[in-house]
Amino acid sequence: MVRTAKPTNRQPKPKSSPTATLPTWADNTELVGLEFDLEALTSSSLYSQYTIALHAWFLDQVRQLDPDLSAYLHDGESEKPFNISALESQLLPTGKQLQLEANQILHWQVNALSAKVAEFLQLWLTQLPQTLNLRDATLQIKQVRIALPPTTYAQLLQPPAKYSQVNLSFISPTSFRRKGHHFPLPVPVNLFHSYLRRWNDFSQIPVSQADFLDWIDESVIIHQHRLESVKVAAGKRGSVTGFTGAMSCGLSKAALANTEFTQLFYALVKLAPYCGTGHKTTFGLGQTSLSWVEPEASSPTQLLTNLLGERIEELTAIFTAQRKRSGGDRTDKIAATWATILARREMGESLRLIADDLEMPVATVKTYTKLARRSLKEFG
Structure with a gap:
């Protein structure tokens, strides 16, 4: 998924330089937003749901530095005290993938919504890795700046x-x-x-x-x-x-x-x-x-990312209808899982990649793919 619009009055960003002075903020800060300048080290491709990998990479950074915060962020019952953006750049579709060019600069934002996460970000910046790895794409972290000023509720x-x-x-x-x-x-x-x-x-x-x-x-x-x-x-x-x-x-x-x-x-x-x-x-x-941002016309990149969403919805409706006699939340979840796996396989993604994103064994993803294809064939 990529951003679909951006402020029309936004000024061009200066060329990135290696991280020198790191952002800092007061100890009582509860809210802050950081923007990262990232550079693609080589030409490579991104799959359209790469934000899953961004999400996983950030949580792994938390796990390495603050296991207690990591456990809290993995709690499915709580509101999450952070959010991330997609990558902001001109990502051109090549077939069913998004293309990154060598030396291309991308921008990525991470926002903290609690004092604990703001404290973690402050520590993290002092131990920031040199690169961010998204499957086949390696992005060098060039610079970090404050995107949303540190403040309190x-x-x-x-x-x-x-x-x-x-x-x-x-x-x-x-x-x-x-x-x-x-x-x-x-x-x-x-x-x-x-x-x-x-x-x-x-x-x-x-x-x-x-x-x-x-x-x-x-x-x-x-x-x-x-x-x-x-x-x-x-x-x-x-x-x-x-x-x-x-x-x-x-x-x-x-x-x-x-x-x-x-x-x-x-x-x-x-x-x-x-x-x-x-x-x-x-x-x-x-x-x-909080600026007025006009929605942009669908770009080739957005059409590609929309295609996957539309296919997942279509397959979910088919699989749900076929399983409607059993009903319940389990039916909805299974239908959505089958639809997601099959749609991503149709987009050319590997079993391993899908399994990693869904946190499922490869063998299970392979079985679900077979069941989904058989079910689709029975549908007509």
């Missing part, structure tokens, strides 16, 4: 000088879960529920979710939007129906009477670039900017 609560409209731009495909399905629209309640979950988990300044979201539903006015829908493969299995683009919103005059919730509204807007929007943000989805 209490500082986010400081009110703005003026209560004005705000912009939210969704740089990478963004989606929510609603009643068991993907919901690809930035409805204010869904937006601010997404931000409030992170706030309540990591800020130590908890807020009543029901009361605040009722107020959001009554108070937020959407002034403008420019959105495009997109289907992508995301995370380890399955596909996501999401959106990219921008919206402008604000509060009604009556809403300003509730000063506590008004203050929180603007704090959560400032939180959005750090935490991202929606789900699967640790795999590059939901990257968010």
